[in-house]
Amino acid sequence: MPSSHLDPLRRVIEQLQVAAAPEPWQLKTRSTIAGLLEIGFDRDSELLLVASSSGRSVIDCQTGEKVARDRTDNLGSDRHLETRGIGPLHERVIRMAGINGGGLPLATADGWMVEDIVLAWPEQHLLLVEPGSWLHGARYNRPALFHKLGVELEVRAFGFSYTGLSLVIATAGEIVVYGRCGKSLSA
Numbered sequence: 001m002p003s004s005h006l007d008p009l010r011r012v013i014e015q016l017q018v019a020a021a022p023e024p025w026q027l028k029t030r031s032t033i034a035g036l037l038e039i040g041f042d043r044d045s046e047l048l049l050v051a052s053s054s055g056r057s058v059i060d061c062q063t064g065e066k067v068a069r070d071r072t073d074n075l076g077s078d079r080h081l082e083t084r085g086i087g088p089l090h091e092r093v094i095r096m097a098g099i100n101g102g103g104l105p106l107a108t109a110d111g112w113m114v115e116d117i118v119l120a121w122p123e124q125h126l127l128l129v130e131p132g133s134w135l136h137g138a139r140y141n142r143p144a145l146f147h148k149l150g151v152e153l154e155v156r157a158f159g160f161s162y163t164g165l166s167l168v169i170a171t172a173g174e175i176v177v178y179g180r181c182g183k184s185l186s187a
Contacts, residue, residue, distance in 0.1 A: 009136065013117060013125050016148040021128055025167060025178040029064030032174055037076050038098025039170045041161040042089055048161070048168065049085050049094045050175060051076045058087045061166035061177050076100065097157040104159025104168065114167070115146070116158055126150045126158055126169060150176070 004010075020027055035053025042049075046061040055071035068087020077083040077096040085092040097103045107113045111131025116124050129135050130145040154172035161168075167178040 006136075010119055013127070013148065014119060018148050018150055021149060021167060021178045022130075022147055024180040024182075025128075026180065028061055028166075028177045028179045029059065030174065030176045031059075034173055036098070036156055036170055036172055036175065038081075038096040038100065038102070039104075039157050039168060039175070040077075040083070040094040040096040040102075041104065041166070041168075042085070042092055042094060043162045046161055046163065046166050046179065047085075047089055048166070048177070049083070049089055049096070050170075051083070051096065051098070056086055058085070058089055059175075059177065061161060061168070062179050064177060064179075077102075097159070098170065099156055102157070104157050105162060105164075106159050108160055108164030110164065112160070112164070112167075114159055116155060122153050124152050124155050126152060126155070128167070 033050060033052050037051045040049045048059045048061050050057050050059060057066050058068040060067050070086040081096050081100060081102040082093050083096055085094050113129040115127040115129060115135050117127060118124055126149045128147045128149055133145040135146055150169055152171050156170040158169050165180055165182060169176040
């Protein structure tokens with residue numbers, strides 16, 4: 001394979017150790033969820049709707065606490081990737097991301113970004129890029145600052161809440177939630 005200008009970046013990503021998200025992010029929960037299908041954030045809060053093969057639940061991403069559970073047959077979203085919430089979200093329509101498509105916000109209003117990089121299929125390197133930085137080189141005369149949060153095989157969704165205060169990694173069998181304090185950072 002011929003040499004590429006991206007080879008140095010590939011080597012850095014490969015050699016970087018997996019670690020928890022840096023400050024101000026704090027791990028709120030890491031939960032095994034068999035048969036995870038899709039997730040979706042409420043637009044105005046840190047409540048996350050999770051759909052799996054065994055039902056649906058709502059997680060408060062600021063505390064990591066599961067605040068609602070529903071074991072109905074209505075597991076996922078419709079063809080528009082939307083579903084009605086449960087528990088504290090029962091009056092809300094939630095946009096979902098997961099096995100059928102969709103996505104979460106990939107950046108926050110204050111500059112945090114996520115990147116899902118495939119170096120060798122099927123491994124997905126999940127990166128958190130710090131504000132003012134850019135994965136592919138220095139921006140504003142600052143070095144690229146990023147962290148490898150995981151290397152996964154079956155990512156369902158990876159991104160932020162609409163407020164920018166929560167960060168989620170959802171795979172086929174696990175959900176990892178990071179949160180940070182502050183007022184809503186939505187644009």
